[in-house]
Structures are given as structure tokens and as C-alpha cells.
Amino acid sequence: MRAFREAVEAGDLDAVEALLAEDVVFTSPVAFKPYPGKAITAAILRAVTRIFEDFRYERELVGADGRDHALVFRTRVGGRELTGCDFIHLDENGLIDELTVMVRPLSAAQALSEAMGAQFDRIVEEAERSGTR
Secondary structure (H helix, E strand, O other): OHHHHHHHHHOOHHHHHHOEEEEEEEEOOOOOOOEEOHHHHHHHHHHHHHHOEEEEEEEEEEOOOOOEEEEEEEEEEOOEEEEEEEEEEEOOOOOEEEEEEEEEOHHHHHHHHHHHHHHHHHHHHHHHHHOOO
């Protein structure tokens, strides 16, 4: 999805948040349970921007109906090279209602898990300030 990609690449997290449906569900590559809701999803995405180094999208795949997208990216976390993919589904209004992230290799996923764990209290606080989680 072009608008999401451009907002992420520009670091415009307000624009990213505006693309999220209120009932969006974020599925993390390093957490067991999904996170439902716009506020927590936006807070997680803000934390990721504090952790990722040299983030760049490399390609985009689009489903036949235009509602499913896969954005392949590369970045670094704690000195580890990471390859990942954002799987995005759009609702009938064109807003993101599902965002699933997958990453590899395992060592980079572990570094991401540690870095996100260190951000978790701040993520929760940001989500609570901006709305219900």
C-alpha cells in the first residue's frame, strides 16, 4: 500500500496512524498474542522506529483484489541484519485492519524481541495516552 509505505519511509507516524482502522489487529513477530486496537498498534509502530536502523522497503506485492499487500523490508536491530515483511489487509474503507509482521533470521528476531521488551512500558503509556488499547 503506497500511502503506508511512503508514510513509513518519510517517518510520518501521524500519517501512518491515520491509515489504521480503529479495530486494527497487529500481530508481532516476537509476541505470542495479537494486539487489537489503533492506539496500541500506533504505539508499537512508534517504538519500532526508535529501534530499527537504516530501514528500507525493497519491494511490494499486491493481491488480486487490491486489499492484501506484502511489503518486504531490510533493517538492522542492535547491529543484526534483519529481513522482514509487513502483511497488510485493508478493510472496505481502505483502512488497515490487519498488520502482521514477520522477520528473519532468528538472531535478529531475538534482538528485536529484546529491544521491544525494553520499550514495552513506554508503548503501553503512549497507547493509554492516545486512547483505549
